[in-house]
Amino acid sequence: MTATILPSQSRGRAVQTRLAFEATAGVLATSGWKPVRFYTLTAGMDRPLVKDDQLGLAMNNVRDATKRRKGLPGGSLRRTTPINLSEAGYWLSAALTRADATGADGDYVHTFTSGGNPTQTLSLSHLWETGHYSTDLGVAVAELAISAAKTDQAARFNMTLVGLGETEGEAWPAGAVAAAAAADDFSDWRWRVLWNDVAIGTALNVDVNLNLGVERVNGLDGDEWPSFHHFGEIDPTGSFRLYGHGKVFRDFAATNDVGVLTLEATHPEDEDNRFLRITNAGVQVSKPQREISGGGQTSASFNFGASQGADTPAVTIELGNGVAAY
Known part of the structure; x- marks a missing residue:
């Protein structure tokens, strides 16, 4: 008997990815490709097998399953990336509404706001192994x-x-x-937490979560692929942990104060022009339990939710870098 030799498996180290903005959502981009970094990713759409029991014909027996149908394309794509100062604008453009950049001479500010549709959808292309490529279309x-x-x-x-x-x-x-954009991540940057533009103490960690309410719509258009996106309600939430300044926000929670929470990361050598600033408007802070883990200084974790006002979106993200336009 001849032995079967299975081919070696491809390695994550060899995977490359590129993205480009689409002129029309779901239509492959034809220009503007940029290499981008990632830590982990999933790509492609899954096709589950669906039982479709049609009865009434004689088969081999009366207990075995019959042939399954191929389900509709679906599944979400997951990706973890470093917050690279240049590449961040690509992902933010596919999540939020982008305004025209301001600034000049290599110092630009890009502003992204919640409440509208993404500025542009993405084509995400992948090299998996020699000669094997795939591209996700209409990515939001x-x-x-x-x-x-x-x-x-x-x-x-x-x-x-x-x-x-x-x-x-x-x-x-x-x-x-x-x-490719230069390596410029946030591992050694300075983070600040401000309440109504006043620094509130040392943040030990910061987490912001934007649920953007994006769904696929499968219209009856004779095509097995999704028809378009539905952009539903956006729900901005998050949490942060403060060292030794818990009482201030515990009081805010008790009185249901509403304010502006700003989370800001700045480059230590150029904080005026290289930054990521996340401004959460209409913020309410939930009251946490009291927590003691030892005899020393206490810290406190707070959960928050942001909301829009009469003339202010719930979330505004400003990105200061050297990119003139996205």
Whole structure:
């Protein structure tokens, strides 16, 4: 008997990814490709097998299952990336509404706001192994979590994305490819937490979660692929842990104060022009339990929710970097 040799498995180290903004959601981008970093990802749409028991015909026996149908394309895409100062704008554009950049001479500010549809959807292309490529189409960000703490790891985006389709091929999609952005993450940046523009103490960690309410719509259009996105209600929540300043926010929770919570990361060498600033408006803080874990200084964790006002979106994210336009 001839032995069967299974091919070696592909390695994550070899996987490359590129993205580009789409002119029309779900239609493969033809220009503007950029290499992007990631820590983990899932790609492609799953196709579950669905039982569809049609009766009335004689089969081999009366107990075995019959052939299953191929289900509709579905599944979410998950991706964890470093918060790279340049690349962050790509993901934020697929999550929020982007305004025109301000600034000049290599110092620009990009502003992203909640409440509207994403500025542009993405085509996400992947090289899995030599000669094997796949591309997710019509990708929008459905959930965006931003986490920061003083650890050995860089701050990260944890994202759930929703695509409208996929293609597979033997080469990268056509179009020019830009150089990769410089490595510029947030591992050693300065984070501050402000309440109504006043610093409130030392934050031990910060977590912001944007549930953007993105769903697929499967219209009766004769196509097995999803028809378009539905952009539903956005629910911004988060938490932060303070060292030794718990009473201030415990009092806010007790009186149901509403304020502006700003989480800001700045580059130690250029805090005026290199920053990520997350402004949460209409913030209410939930009252936490009291927590003692030893005889020393106590810390406190607080959960919050943001909301829109008459003339203010719930969340505004400002990104200061050297990118003139996205």
